[in-house]
Amino acid sequence: MSPSTPRPAEQPNDLESFWMPFTANRAFKKAPRMISRAEGMHYYTTEGKPIMDGTAGLWCCNAGHARRPIIQAIQAQAEELDYAPAFQFGHPKVFAAAARVAALAPGDLDHVFFAGSGSEAVDTALKIAIAYWNVTGKGSKTRLIGRERGYHGVGFGGISVGGIVSNRKFFGSLLAGVDHMPTTYNREKQAFSKGEPEWGGHLADELERIVTLHDASTVAAVIVEPMAGSTGVLPPPVGYLKKLREICTKHGILLIFDEVISGFGRLGYAFAAERYGVIPDMICFAKGVTSGAVPMGGVLVRKGIYDAFMNGPDHAIELFHGYTYSGHPLAAAAALAALDIYREEGLFERTRDLEPLWAEAIMSLKGEPNVVDIRTLGLVAGIDLIPHADGPTKRGFAAMDHAFHNEGLMLRYTGDTLALTPPLIITESQIDELVEKVRRTIRAVA
Numbered sequence: 001m002s003p004s005t006p007r008p009a010e011q012p013n014d015l016e017s018f019w020m021p022f023t024a025n026r027a028f029k030k031a032p033r034m035i036s037r038a039e040g041m042h043y044y045t046t047e048g049k050p051i052m053d054g055t056a057g058l059w060c061c062n063a064g065h066a067r068r069p070i071i072q073a074i075q076a077q078a079e080e081l082d083y084a085p086a087f088q089f090g091h092p093k094v095f096a097a098a099a100r101v102a103a104l105a106p107g108d109l110d111h112v113f114f115a116g117s118g119s120e121a122v123d124t125a126l127k128i129a130i131a132y133w134n135v136t137g138k139g140s141k142t143r144l145i146g147r148e149r150g151y152h153g154v155g156f157g158g159i160s161v162g163g164i165v166s167n168r169k170f171f172g173s174l175l176a177g178v179d180h181m182p183t184t185y186n187r188e189k190q191a192f193s194k195g196e197p198e199w200g201g202h203l204a205d206e207l208e209r210i211v212t213l214h215d216a217s218t219v220a221a222v223i224v225e226p227m228a229g230s231t232g233v234l235p236p237p238v239g240y241l242k243k244l245r246e247i248c249t250k251h252g253i254l255l256i257f258d259e260v261i262s263g264f265g266r267l268g269y270a271f272a273a274e275r276y277g278v279i280p281d282m283i284c285f286a287k288g289v290t291s292g293a294v295p296m297g298g299v300l301v302r303k304g305i306y307d308a309f310m311n312g313p314d315h316a317i318e319l320f321h322g323y324t325y326s327g328h329p330l331a332a333a334a335a336l337a338a339l340d341i342y343r344e345e346g347l348f349e350r351t352r353d354l355e356p357l358w359a360e361a362i363m364s365l366k367g368e369p370n371v372v373d374i375r376t377l378g379l380v381a382g383i384d385l386i387p388h389a390d391g392p393t394k395r396g397f398a399a400m401d402h403a404f405h406n407e408g409l410m411l412r413y414t415g416d417t418l419a420l421t422p423p424l425i426i427t428e429s430q431i432d433e434l435v436e437k438v439r440r441t442i443r444a445v446a
């Protein structure tokens with residue numbers, strides 16, 4: 001059977017057992033949005049209906065779906081070496097993958113600690129930050145500073161530094177010693193900005209205020225997404241990230257960029273750090289590193305941080321941290337193949353070239369019913385809709401459900417913000433098609 005021929009897939013007859021993550025389970029189980037196959041820019045339902053992928057899965061399938069080199073790399077790796085522990089043992093591809101990721105990073109971000117997901121990457125970075133100050137004799141530096149509306153996955157570290165209320169309020173007291181900078185979003189000043197908004201760079205000064213309050217001698221690290229994604233797409237204001245870097249450097253505080261979604265081409269560069277000319281001390285990554293094909297996350301660490309741990313006797317473990325699946329062979333093989341595709345097809349540069357056309361096409365939705373703001377950056381868009389009279393999230397949910405069933409489009413929503421982040425292989429005509437699907441969806445849920 002050729003890869004493009006839809007195959008009949010098994011319809012599961014028991015939807016009850018699986019407790020679906022970040023999902024309205026009861027609504028889904030009444031009217032499932034079931035996907036059984038994917039290729040290129042499309043998913044296919046169990047009935048074989050194509051669904052345009054407007055979200056690269058969950059911001060991860062940057063090279064598109066079912067890419068032969070990635071499939072073949074995973075298959076070959078499974079034949080050769082299914083699993084090998086990364087504690088005290090190694091396998092060649094994990095070293096190769098680390099070197100390839102490090103080569104894409106700016107400055108001396110040249111060591112990679114692998115994890116299994118973005119959430120694990122974030123917890124890893126936070127732990128390395130605190131441990132770094134410990135091993136360098138500044139053990140009082142333990143505080144972590146995040147930002148309102150930030151998303152850093154779902155581990156206790158990540159939700160503590162994160163700033164999305166629903167992700168925090170059910171889970172107790174979280175980590176102690178965490179503070180938050182204000183969000184950079186202000187609709188009045190920024191509405192319908194393409195790229196980085198002009199207003200808001202000064203909000204980085206809030207970090208100075210927080211550091212003064214706690215004293216730099218207690219602060220380990222600041223963590224931000226260069227572009228806040230999961231909260232609804234908030235590009236950084238002009239100059240904001242540079243200012244954060246300056247303040248962190250001045251006070252001896254580590255700066256962590258969470259690039260789990262902004263990495264691997266989403267903003268037209270390997271990492272947003274390059275786009276903004278700002279070198280953080282650590283970069284968290286995941287998702288696009290394997291184009292979503294096998295779970296993998298990791299942290300890029302500057303040389304000085306790695307070196308600080310390389311002390312004591314040679315036989316001693318330097319960092320008591322790691323995961324069974326840190327650098328899993330299948331993930332390492334998938335990463336190498338995905339990085340080859342990005343390079344060979346120039347997908348990062350392509351994204352840069354497409355950005356103005358994408359922004360223009362998405363901004364044509366201004367004036368559609370209930371649209372109160374649109375933000376674009378790289379191949380990303382956030383579209384804010386006025387909430388339904390019955391309460392927040394209802395219109396967002398209705399749009400996602402309508403788009404799937406009636407327009408054959410996968411989109412994401414956060415609250416009443418629609419988020420679009422297609423695979424980086426999207427063509428110009430597919431951008432037009434996607435925008436028209438979104439337009440009809442917005443009208444349908446008005």
Ligand SMILES: Cc1ncc(COP(=O)(O)O)c(C=O)c1O
Nearest residue numbers: 117118119151152153258260261
């Ligand atoms: C910025 C950011 N950090 C961390 C994560 C968590 O990644 P994962 O779901 O792989 O744990 C995400 C997921 O969307 C993310 O967007």
